[in-house]
Amino acid sequence: MTSLKDNKDAGPSRVVISVDAMGGDSGPATVVAGIYKSARKNPEIHFILHGPVDELEKLVARRRGLSDRCEIRDAQGVVSMEDKPSQVMRHGKGTSMWSALDSVRAGEATVAVSCGNTGALMALSMIRLRKLPGVNRPAIAILWPSRNPQGFNVMLDVGADIRADAEDLLQYALMGAAYARNGLSLTRPRIGLLNVGTEEHKGRAELKEAHDRIAAHESEGNYTFVGFVEGGDIPGDSCDVIVTDGFTGNVALKTGEGTAKLIGDLLREAFAYSPLSRIASLLALTSLKRLQKRIDPRRVNGGVFLGLNGTVVKSHGSADATGVSAAVKLAFELARAGFADRLAARVASAAEAAQDGAAEEDRKRS
Amino acid sequence: MTSLKDNKDAGPSRVVISVDAMGGDSGPATVVAGIYKSARKNPEIHFILHGPVDELEKLVARRRGLSDRCEIRDAQGVVSMEDKPSQVMRHGKGTSMWSALDSVRAGEATVAVSCGNTGALMALSMIRLRKLPGVNRPAIAILWPSRNPQGFNVMLDVGADIRADAEDLLQYALMGAAYARNGLSLTRPRIGLLNVGTEEHKGRAELKEAHDRIAAHESEGNYTFVGFVEGGDIPGDSCDVIVTDGFTGNVALKTGEGTAKLIGDLLREAFAYSPLSRIASLLALTSLKRLQKRIDPRRVNGGVFLGLNGTVVKSHGSADATGVSAAVKLAFELARAGFADRLAARVASAAEAAQDGAAEEDRKRS
Structure with missing residues (x-):
């Protein structure tokens, strides 16, 4: 030793x-x-x-x-x-x-x-x-494969705490922006607040309050606030950091992982189905490996406690x-x-x- | 006319x-x-x-x-x-x-x-x-591609209401079971309550109460209650009906759809990448079409208001x-x-x- x-x-x-x-x-x-x-x-x-x-x-x-x-x-x-x-x-x-x-x-x-x-x-x-x-509440942030040039978005909280009030969500925005700057090298990350619609009148009361507070802290936080985003934006390119409470974030994370896993398994089955498809999978091996590397959860392994x-x-x-x-x-x-x-x-x-x-x-x- | x-x-x-x-x-x-x-x-x-x-x-x-x-x-x-x-x-x-x-x-x-x-x-x-x-609150139920023999699970509520208390969640369980019996021909559907962990002590207070109420109504509802399930169980085979509030359900639905869409797009890119992978995609066409049919959101198009x-x-x-x-x-x-x-x-x-x-x-x- x-x-x-x-x-x-x-x-x-x-x-x-x-x-x-x-x-x-x-x-x-x-x-x-x-x-x-x-x-x-x-x-x-x-x-x-x-x-x-x-x-x-x-x-x-x-x-x-x-x-x-x-x-x-x-x-x-x-x-x-x-x-x-x-x-x-x-x-x-x-x-x-x-x-x-x-x-x-x-x-x-x-x-x-x-x-x-x-x-x-x-x-x-x-x-x-x-x-x-x-x-007030620490958060767990993860990287999620996305359409953004950096290849990933940040989402937090994904399960440190099942509750989050407007003040907590503001802190998540600040911490998530800091993480995106250091972990993804984005100078001015775009922050989105997860909701069931992008219209400002939608969602729970604490989300509307959080919306206003996150908007008010753009300059101290050195981020751009894009407003409310939806589940489809988590793997999308409308923002770089998705802010949500730990209950919703945890469900979204596990749903996304489970869906990706199901598709991966069905894809493997599809390629094993016939002699022709087995030959095809050999020919496409390099391309499929590139795809797998892109969405392999092992490569983005690591929730960060913030x-x-x-x-x-x-x-x-x-x-x-x-x-x-x-x-x-x-x-x-x-x-x-x-x-x-x-x-x-x-x-x-x-x-x-x-x-x-x-x-x-x-x-x-x- | x-x-x-x-x-x-x-x-x-x-x-x-x-x-x-x-x-x-x-x-x-x-x-x-x-x-x-x-x-x-x-x-x-x-x-x-x-x-x-x-x-x-x-x-x-x-x-x-x-x-x-x-x-x-x-x-x-x-x-x-x-x-x-x-x-x-x-x-x-x-x-x-x-x-x-x-x-x-x-x-x-x-x-x-x-x-x-x-x-x-x-x-x-x-x-x-x-x-x-x-x-008290109507719900929107959708079908979700899953590993179950019937090929789909039912999830509700996916966005009729952003709130749901324990009584509402019990009604969702009853209505979801009825839908699974009629829409998926399951005699005795298995119900899961969406949470951030499967242990009984986890989650918000209303979820613990809903857990006990759904368990108590197994015989009237003609379903089997499997307890708490997680996001990964939505496309899984641990239950047939996933019960949750409309906020969480809507985020999960859109996250799953977005993830599936991203993977589909990346797959198409992977197959278009080289001459070899383009040949491969032709050889695997039938298998890929079968896969696509299995997870095509158009084929399960339709949220049902219950x-x-x-x-x-x-x-x-x-x-x-x-x-x-x-x-x-x-x-x-x-x-x-x-x-x-x-x-x-x-x-x-x-x-x-x-x-x-x-x-x-x-x-x-x-």
Whole structure:
């Protein structure tokens, strides 16, 4: 085991990612295979890996050169997919998930990555990293294949919280815009607020209020507000960031994934149907692979927790090595962009502007 | 113009569908082409067609034999896609939409079909047909391509109302089960309640209450309740009917449609990419057509309004002749099954059971 402290001379381009080796559906071997993939592609990445030390040392030793880039932190406890967030908050100390977050808390790593239980990870992130000043509800943001030139849209919240009032939705807009700037390199992202119609009179009361507040914060948030958007705009090109509450966002995410999966399966069946179609699938192999790459959920693996003191990337529980490596890549890009600090500054400036606005209102009233 | 009254001798297998010729994106010519398609396939169907008589007579006369099966009712007004439901409720008299609903109200036709403005059609349906006794909020149900043997699942509400409390969700379960029995020929449909997780402790308070109420009405409703389901189950095989509020259902519907459309477009691009992939697409043509047929939204065109005294089928505004014909086919099947009466009976019996339960409670308390 190499201590990362010995590597300080590696220079300023070194980025440390904290990785929870446990809690994924296919175990630590897959996580180690994933970080090895990333390590080989990118010499700047270093890891702190959390889990049972004996098991992890063996897995890391098998990958040539990985032990030089990867410090192992012993944590014997594992958060399972069945554990309730409330239990994990009380009894989670000593688990690999807790330990992975503590490396970010201590400033040893910039971003944490975990394949574990989403609810537990969010609950632990809230108590270990704490919410940013000015943020009421943190959110989970994901990338969604779209018709936009960047190939993806951002959607949030997809399940951190089932509720969101107008103020929360405004914060999601600010955080989503910051994420799109750093994760998709968009200078001035276009924000859409998810509703059942694009007319301004439609939808629930909190959506109408959120509509006005998001519109009022365009300049502090450095985004363009396109107004209400519909479900069809999530994979579309009318905006770059889709803002919604965690209930609706979670249903939309899983519906979209399920629909894509069904079509993929039916397509495979169609190509296996006759000798002619089997030949066709061979001829179209390159084109189909390009398509699959475009919509493969493993390539956009990683929900990002926004609104905390530190960044957490949640990988799919069922991620394979490619999926884990994609989550690590996302974590690396956000770390290198100094995303956490930029997001904090943006939210703080909006909160300040809102306070100034309130003070102004008070002055007028008195 | 032939009056339908002259055709009474056509026997008991005659089904009359009332069709709004106006309000669709591509005008009455497309609607007439659609009903002509249906008329040629199915000798039992007859139509009452509503719209400007001069225009419609010319369009119908061009289709051989259609005028014998189609009575035209003059209505000069048109409800546009931009009209607000509240305006249409006040000033909608004299429009083709109003007239189409009145044929069902008067018992001349069993089901009405319209490609027009959904909000206006629901608002007019509520005032012209009135809600069934025991129904608080009517719902719009659609068919969704799925992995189930019947090829489709039912989802409701997809946008009649943006709110739904526990009692409304129970009524949706009863109405959705009735629709699945008559529209998909399932003896005992499996009902799932849409949530962000399948664990019983998850989700909003009204969902937990709805969970218990839907479970308690399994026998009156003649369905099996599978509990909470997630977005991925909408195209899945874990249940046949997905119950949700109109906000969530509308977002899910449009997200699924948008995702399917994006994949379809990318697939076409992939096949057009190289000479080899263009040859492949020719070889796989039959298989791809089979796939397309399976997931073509035109083939499942038609949201059904449930909970009214009479059945209304809402076709996509952008439907072409194939889409209109699919909506007419659905209307025909529901009419032939005596769906409206069966649904009314089921809702009434559940309301009675609930009343009996309440009386029983009162007796116990006194």
